[in-house]
Amino acid sequence: MKRVYQIAGVILLLFSIYVGLESLSLRYYTSLGPGPGFFPLWLAVIMGILSLLMLYHATFSKSEPLPADFFASKVGYLRAGALCASLIWIVVTMEQLGFRISMAVLFLWLQMTLGHRPNAIVMVVIAAIGSWGAFWVFDNMLRVPLPVGMFGI
Numbered sequence: 001m002k003r004v005y006q007i008a009g010v011i012l013l014l015f016s017i018y019v020g021l022e023s024l025s026l027r028y029y030t031s032l033g034p035g036p037g038f039f040p041l042w043l044a045v046i047m048g049i050l051s052l053l054m055l056y057h058a059t060f061s062k063s064e065p066l067p068a069d070f071f072a073s074k075v076g077y078l079r080a081g082a083l084c085a086s087l088i089w090i091v092v093t094m095e096q097l098g099f100r101i102s103m104a105v106l107f108l109w110l111q112m113t114l115g116h117r118p119n120a121i122v123m124v125v126i127a128a129i130g131s132w133g134a135f136w137v138f139d140n141m142l143r144v145p146l147p148v149g150m151f152g153i
Contacts, residue, residue, distance in 0.1 A: 098149025
């Protein structure tokens with residue numbers, strides 16, 4: 001486990017350095033208060049400190065063996081692949097199909113691939129409430145513009 005934590009610590013440290021350097025190109029403070037670079041910079045600082053602590057702990061503390069279930073089963077890797085495919089689906093189709101249709105397909109896909117599969121009617125109802133309901137809340141109540149797609153729905 002020592003090597004796993006060391007690799008994770010180095011990756012987090014490199015990511016925090018990247019975020020910190022990118023946040024320096026943004027304004028730290030404006031006349032109204034904290035600017036767009038304020039929170040990313042402090043996020044990078046905190047993440048960098050935590051990753052250094054993780055590296056220190058992983059390097060100088062007693063090593064533990066890998067648990068027997070450290071690596072996922074074949075089903076676990078397939079589910080992780082299904083999640084990655086769903087993220088790619090949303091990125092590719094959100095503008096063309098709109099929020100409601102893309103999210104309805106996403107909800108159906110996730111129900112079929114990840115968890116407990118209720119009957120088809122319940123799956124369709126969950127997908128409809130999840131997609132059209134979320135669109136209604138964001139569009140009507142919160143006034144957040146979401147893509148409607150080429151069908152206008």
